Amino acid sequence: MRIGELAQRTGVSPRLLRYYEEQGLITPSRATNGYREFAESHVDVVLQIKGLLDAGLPTRIIEQLLPCLDKPETIYVPDVTPEMITTLQHEQARLSERIDFLTRNRDAVAAYLEKVLSVKSANHAMT
Template identity: 55%
Template sequence: MRIGELSERTGTPRRMLRYYEEQGLLVPGRASNGYRDYAQGCVDRVLQIRGLLDSGLPTRVIKQVLPCIDDPAAIHISGATAETIATLERERDSMAHRIRCLLRSHEAIVGYLEAVRRDQQPSAGVPAVRYRRADSVTEAA
């Protein structure tokens, strides 16, 4: 696929895709006319790169981590400085925290939806619905 299609499919500006290429994070093929030619797998790769950038990892660390995502046996240990290791440990801990928060939010939404659905069922004289929020139990009137 051409750069425009990859841009549309990932929501990533073309200039950013070129930057990923300059940083060695994305390697497109070249068509006979010299245009970039991206494989289907580049969609997932770009989304992974964006996620890692959004989480605060610098591109130099992402470049080291990406091969591990594609093939865990391809771990590149050379050049892993104490700073890189500390950055990855912080990111791992931050991800674990966000996962816990997302799970609590998910549970709260599930509980809310269950309560709303019970409340919408036609029945007379039903007592107040209790539903569980992530941090407390709340009574609905």
């Protein structure tokens, strides 16, 4: 598929897809006319990249994580440094905090919605 179709299917702009390519996150093949050609598997990879970026991970960490996402049991880290380990631990802690925050917000919205619906149901029963 061409870059426009991948962009449409993933909600990621062609410009951003080219950036992912520049960062080494995706590697399309090239047609004889020079156009980028993406495989079906690129859809999932781009969505994973998008999710990791949305979570706040920098592309340098995403590049290290991508090989592990399809087969986490096959972890290959060519040059793990103490700084990389510290960065990953920091990112893991930050993501856990964000998950906790989102969970609290979700639960608050659910409780509010439950209350609103019960009041509405009670008001409707009175009429």
